[in-house]
Amino acid sequence: MRKIQILPSLLAADYGRLAEEILRAEASGADALHLDMMDPNFVPNMSFGPDIVALVRRTAPAFYRNVHLMMRRPDLYVGKFAEAGAQTIQVHIEADCDIHETIRAIRSCGARPAVVINPETPVERLRPYLDEVDEILVMTVRPGHGGQKFMTQCLPKLSWLREARPEMDLMIDGGANEETVVQAADAGANQFVAGSYLFGKKDMKCAVDGLRERLARKP
Numbered sequence: 073m074r075k076i077q078i079l080p081s082l083l084a085a086d087y088g089r090l091a092e093e094i095l096r097a098e099a100s101g102a103d104a105l106h107l108d109m110m111d112p113n114f115v116p117n118m119s120f121g122p123d124i125v126a127l128v129r130r131t132a133p134a135f136y137r138n139v140h141l142m143m144r145r146p147d148l149y150v151g152k153f154a155e156a157g158a159q160t161i162q163v164h165i166e167a168d169c170d171i172h173e174t175i176r177a178i179r180s181c182g183a184r185p186a187v188v189i190n191p192e193t194p195v196e197r198l199r200p201y202l203d204e205v206d207e208i209l210v211m212t213v214r215p216g217h218g219g220q221k222f223m224t225q226c227l228p229k230l231s232w233l234r235e236a237r238p239e240m241d242l243m244i245d246g247g248a249n250e251e252t253v254v255q256a257a258d259a260g261a262n263q264f265v266a267g268s269y270l271f272g273k274k275d276m277k278c279a280v281d282g283l284r285e286r287l288a289r290k291p
C-alpha cells in the first residue's frame with residue numbers, strides 16, 4: 073500500500089520564531105516539511121529562498137525537506153536548492169523551461185524529482201512526464217497564498233493519475249483540512265500538504281494524528 077504522508081507547509085509558520093516552528097512541525101510526527109519558494113513572475117507573491125532550506129537542514133537535520141518551486145525558471149535554481157538540502161524538488165509544468173531536462177537535472181543532483189500541475193492546466197499535460205518523476209503534486213488552490221479554499225474541481229485529476237499510475241506518490245497542496253484530505257484520498261492522493269490548518273493549531277501533533285485517523289478510517 074502507498075504510504076500516507078502529512079506535510080506541514082512552512083509558509084504558514086510564525087516567521088518571528090522560524091526555528092521553533094520547524095522543530096514544532098518535526099515534533100508533530102509529520103512525515104516531511106513542505107517549503108514553498110515563490111517567484112513573483114510566476115505567482116502573485118514572494119516567500120523565501122534556499123537559505124531557509126538550509127536553515128531547516130541545520131535546525132532539524134532528520135526532517136525530510138520537500139521543496140515546491142513556484143518559479144518561471146526553476147531550471148536556473150535546481151542546483152542551488154539541492155545544495156541547500158532540498159530532498160524532493162517539485163517543478164511546475166507551466167514553467168518556462170525544458171521540463172524533461174529539469175527533471176534530469178534534479179535527479180543528477182541526487183534529489184527526488186516531482187512535477188506540479190496548476191488548477192487550470194489539463195491533467196493530460198502530465199502524460200509526457202509520468203515515467204520520469206517519483207511524485208506528482210496536484211494543486212488544489214491557485215498557487216501563491218496560504219489559507220485559500222480547496223478546489224474540489226481538481227479532484228478528477230487525482231483519479232485520472234491514480235488510474236494511470238497505481239503506484240505513484242500523489243500529493244495535494246492547498247486548502248487541506250480534516251474534510252478535504254478525505255475527499256482527496258478518495259480520489260487517489262496519498263500525500264497531503266497542510267499549511268494554515270496545521271500551523272494554526274496550538275497542538276500540531278494532535279492535528280496530525282487527527283488527519284491520520286481520518287485517513288485511516290476511510291473504506
Ligand code: DX5
Nearest residue numbers: 081215216218219247267268
Ligand atoms: C500555495 C502553497 C501552499 C500553501 C498551502 O501557493 O503552495 O503550499 O502553503 O497553504 P494552505 O494549506 O493554508 O492552503
Ligand code: ZN
Nearest residue numbers: 106108140245
Ligand atoms: Zn506548496
